[in-house]
Amino acid sequence: MLYREVAYSGAAAFCVDLFTSHGFSRSESALITDVLLCADLWGIESHGIQRLMRYHNEIKNGMVSVKSRPELAAHTPVSAVIDGCGGMGQLISVRAMNLAIKKAKTSGVGMVAVRNSNHYGIAGYYTKMAVKKDLMGICMTNTEAIGVPLFGKKAMLGTNPISLGFPAEPVGFIYDAATTVVPRGKVEVYSKSEKPLPDGWAVDAAGQPASDAAAVLENIMHKLGGGISPLGGGGELLGGHKGYGLGIIVDLFTGILSSGKTSNHLSLRPDRSDIAHFFMAVDYGIFGDKAEIKAKFSTFLQELRDSPKADGQKRIYTHGEKEAGTMAKRRKSGTIPISEKTLGEMREIAGLQKLSFPAFL
């Protein structure tokens, strides 16, 4: 696919214009854009500006409600439940994580479960919010079911990613990973290049190992059976029961604790997704001296990075390191790569929403 380097500022201005054209305030639009382009700055293209058309459609279709405001459904000094009322996932999630952070600062820990939301973009954005405040951050979300239970053949669980962030030097630890073996995007890449799927990624409508990426996606989209395997693969040999269990745990924290919906009941109507999230912040000072704990963790991560490399490997990474490196480069150049396909979609959206065409379009 062809890419063009586009000025971050120009891309951001376009996104803000787009969201504003849908009725979001300038500050709301800026916040949504910040989450969206964070993914591009980190090099996580799947969750970046290439989703603009998807968000545009979800707002148009009414799945995302522009005017609804999240409601506090329950709260204690250490917890809260927020009803997202079908609003924009990013706005609800920033508010929820800020609430978790506030509770962590006063009570040591804050846990906020969110129901009736929408896709929230890149999970690491929210855990990074906590890390910036020198806290531990955790977040999870369920997603439309595309993963099959171990020994099953019907998609019942979402990719259900887990993110955890913790301060460290020289770079914070940001873990962010689906509990399925891969997210849908990776299967799409194989489909586009017509490559057979690796063993252990997916099963067909009969629950048997599948290598035809296009067929797997077709089956998922039309709910014909089959789907992506849990982390650990389709059997117990490589730990498929572990990824399957982690997927259940994410639905417990999100759909269940929020009194919302679990993966298998999401997005069954075009006008609502019912996605649920969970956010947690911990002031790790409740366990001891923060500087010492942070230094100790930084040392541990450095020991991992410095440990002997497998023959043929040059480097051992810790989580968040690659993203921080990519962001530093892109902040310096002031640009992000956008595919010609996405640029085409942006031109289309600009026409539909009667937005001014920035120079790069």
Place this chain on the structure above:
Amino acid sequence: MLYREVAYSGAAAFCVDLFTSHGFSRSESALITDVLLCADLWGIESHGIQRLMRYHNEIKNGMVSVKSRPELAAHTPVSAVIDGCGGMGQLISVRAMNLAIKKAKTSGVGMVAVRNSNHYGIAGYYTKMAVKKDLMGICMTNTEAIGVPLFGKKAMLGTNPISLGFPAEPVGFIYDAATTVVPRGKVEVYSKSEKPLPDGWAVDAAGQPASDAAAVLENIMHKLGGGISPLGGGGELLGGHKGYGLGIIVDLFTGILSSGKTSNHLSLRPDRSDIAHFFMAVDYGIFGDKAEIKAKFSTFLQELRDSPKADGQKRIYTHGEKEAGTMAKRRKSGTIPISEKTLGEMREIAGLQKLSFPAFL
């Protein structure tokens, strides 16, 4: 291997006698025994009575201190840090989880990090303690390093298992799994039967895929390099970076938050293991009506179990179901299977500690 069905009561009495002979009180000995035999009742032989010789040796060698008492090193209404002072892992852990439960009941959540402990047996025992009190329970432990980082060739991380329990009907959810693709015990089984290891389980001293189980164990034991791969395997294709990250997270909660030691610094001396744990309990009533939340989760688990089976599969399980089934059978029969090898070790220990020989020995 040959097994004999032994009366649970007789096996338990023997264990209590053994621990008492080492200087533990009757009630301490009964508690250690309860944790130990819980594994046998659940069918998790690897963590059950077959470890008796190992515990006996650790007590004899001074790695486990009989007389030391855990100390409260820090605490807030939602948290605590316990210094295990090298005591018996099971005794320290029951106390730590009880403290987490107490805090959860008053503050909604309790998190207890433990340093300087020893092997704590089966993790699900502690999360089940919370479940029995109608709470969510979480626990983690680090262990001696036997897992290699992604792209590494030196064991830096333990099997670092995570357990999470939550009440449900007809059977509670108990997740308990190593963050390595398999625990050491599974490699030992392959070694004993001289079968080649499955792809993705382990790497050799050069960090390359290894199939020789005996060589892998030898390398781990003598710290010659190589070890077990993270959940997701030795590369990124099947998500090895995910299991590797989960392993780091467990060391963060255990070795780091407790101001203790991380996996790569454990058991470097014969007289101390320095194992660290983390326990958490959550009164999920802080999120809403407990009966409704529990019912909702029970329904979700039932939907998973009832979902269509892959061709050739008869049943989809949820976590904790197999163990509950095995326990019900064994409670009914009043017996647990013990291997002749373990019975031989028990005879040996009985001789060494001058214990009376029960009839089954």
